[in-house]
Amino acid sequence: MYTIAIELPFSAAHQLRFANGEMEPLHGHNWKVKIEVSKESLDSQGLVIDFEELKKTTQGIIQRLNYTFINEVPPFDKVNPSAENLAFHIYQELHRELKKEAVRIEKVTVWETEDAQATYIA
Numbered sequence: 001m002y003t004i005a006i007e008l009p010f011s012a013a014h015q016l017r018f019a020n021g022e023m024e025p026l027h028g029h030n031w032k033v034k035i036e037v038s039k040e041s042l043d044s045q046g047l048v049i050d051f052e053e054l055k056k057t058t059q060g061i062i063q064r065l066n067y068t069f070i071n072e073v074p075p076f077d078k079v080n081p082s083a084e085n086l087a088f089h090i091y092q093e094l095h096r097e098l099k100k101e102a103v104r105i106e107k108v109t110v111w112e113t114e115d116a117q118a119t120y121i122a
C-alpha cells in the first residue's frame, strides 16, 4: 500500500453557531488542508496519483472557500462551519471529483490554527 499527501492553504472567515442559538464572534483563519490518498499498487509511471493533479483538484474545491465568509457558502449556510465539517465537506467533494481515479482518499485534515486540527477518516 502506498500513501501520498499534499497540503494547501486558504484564508477565510467563519462564525460558529452554538447549540443555544448564539453565534461565536466573527473571525478569520489562515486554514491549511491536508489530503492523504492511497493505492495498492503504483501506475506505470510509479505514482499513486500525480501530486500536481491532486493539488489542482483540491485547489478547485478550496477555491470556493478562499477569501469568503464561509457561513455564506453552501452547505455552510446551514451546516456549522467547524473544522470537522469543513474536512468532511472537502472529502465529499474530492471523492466526487476523483471518482475516475483508482485512488482511495484516506484522510482529510483541516487546520484552523497551527495547534488545532480536525481530521475526517474515510
Ligand SMILES: [Zn+2]
Binding pocket: 014, 027, 028, 029, 112
Ligand atoms: Zn475559528
